[in-house]
Structure formats: C-alpha cells, structure tokens
Ligand SMILES: O=C(O)C(=O)[C@H](O)CO
C-alpha cells in the first residue's frame with residue numbers, strides 16, 4: 001500500500017522523555033512523526049530534534065485551552081472565540097517554524113443542549129482558520145472523537161464532520177479519520193469512509209477497544225486501509241496507539257497490515 005506512516009510520538013515510546021522520542025522513532029524506521037501538543041518546548045529545540053533525527057513533522061494539534069478546567073480545544077466553544085484565535089495563531093507559528101503541513105483544530109467540550117449554538121461558533125472559527133491556512137499553504141483537520149473517551153466532545157460524528165467541511169467549503173479544511181474513534185462511534189467503516197471520500201485529509205489507527213497496536217481487536221486495519229486506497233486516499237497513516245509493551249517490539253502490525261517503514265527493509 002502507498003501510505004506513508006507517521007509515528008505519533010505523544011503515544012509511542014511512552015517510556016522515554018518527549019524530546020528523546022524523535023531519535024527513537026527514526027531508529028525504529030519512521031521518517032515522519034506527529035504529536036499532540038508540543039508547546040511546552042521551544043520551536044528551536046524541536047527543530048534541532050527533527051533535523052538530528054532526519055524526520056518530518058507532519059501534524060500537531062491546536063492548544064487545548066485551560067487544561068485544569070477541562071478544556072479539550074476551543075473551536076466550538078461559544079464565547080471563547082478570541083482565545084481560539086490566539087491558540088490557532090500559536091499552532092500556525094509552530095507549524096510554520098517546523099514546516100509541519102497539518103494542524104488538527106480541536107473542537108472542545110460542549111454540553112449536548114448547546115450543540116446547535118456551538119455549531120455556529122465552530123463554523124465561524126473554522127472559516128477564520130481555513131482562510132489563514134489557505135494563505136499559508138497549510139491543511140487544517142477536524143477529527144470526530146468518541147464519546148466514551150471524551151464525553152461531550154463537540155465533534156463525534158463522521159457525517160457531521162463531512163457536513164461541516166462542506167459548509168465551510170475551503171480546500172484547506174479536511175477530516176482526520178481516526179479509525180479507533182470512528183469504530184466506537186458507529187463502525188461500518190468501509191462504507192462510511194467511502195461516503196465522505198476526498199474530504200479525508202489524514203488517517204490514524206489503533207486497535208478497538210484497547211487502543212493498543214492495530215493488529216489487535218475488532219477491526220481488520222489492513223482491510224480498511226486497502227479500501228481507503230481503492231477509494232483514492234493516498235495520504236499519511238498516523239500510528240496513534242498506546243503500545244501494549246515495548247513500542248519497537250510491537251511494530252509487527254505494520255507488515256501484517258500490508259504497510260512498510262522506509263527505514264526497515
Ligand atoms: O485523541 C485523538 O485521537 C487525537 O488524535 C487527538 O489529536 C488528541 O487526543
């Protein structure tokens with residue numbers, strides 16, 4: 001399969017300090033990494049780590065907001081528009097400095113009875129972000145996240161993500177299809193992914209329900225990826241799972257799914 005893998009170093013190599021995970025990913029055979037929130041580290045330090053390891057950084061998330069207060073993104077949170085814009089600007093600054101092409105714009109936690117109001121906020125904030133992304137040649141992603149792990153996360157449905165992408169209607173806005181979340185929120189992956197087609201800008205994988213290596217659990221990841229390939233997806237596949245034991249020892253799922261790493265024969 002043509003997919004390039006990117007190691008999610010917020011989850012992989014959990015036994016190492018974050019800054020040591022770049023070299024570990026390269027030694028394991030990856031040539032690309034993604035991560036969630038790199039903001040506690042100066043961009044200069046991150047750039048050194050990427051360069052030393054010979055890696056591309058493919059994706060980061062927008063800052064969550066006030067983590068102690070339970071924020072998990074701000075894009076769909078009514079009344080927090082100014083903070084959203086500041087947090088998005090910070091993500092763009094990191095992405096530009098690190099030549100990172102994709103930013104996952106996190107929607108945030110919104111009570112179900114405010115969903116409709118939040119939808120307007122989300123669309124307006126995404127329009128603002130998409131315009132900046134278009135100008136700078138970046139892609140912004142929205143990711144449906146399951147309600148078992150993140151109750152009340154605003155965006156949990158693939159179909160709603162597709163409708164929002166259509167409404168905002170920017171070439172810079174795409175869906176992050178994390179197969180782990182999508183399986184928990186309704187399954188039927190092959191048919192539903194085909195329906196949203198070229199709105200998909202990034203894919204992530206993990207086993208369901210364990211969120212461990214993707215060769216475990218109820219989804220045949222290789223089969224779903226083959227269907228995505230047949231449907232025309234040719235982007236990245238993010239290895240975003242929590243290893244059962246050692247990260248390197250668990251990489252056998254890659255060959256089993258019909259994928260390969262550039263640095264591993
Ligand atoms: O939870 C996920 O699947 C993600 O990809 C988010 O970026 C952060 O948690």
Ligand SMILES: [Mg+2]
Pocket residue numbers: 143178204240
């Ligand atoms: Mg994900």
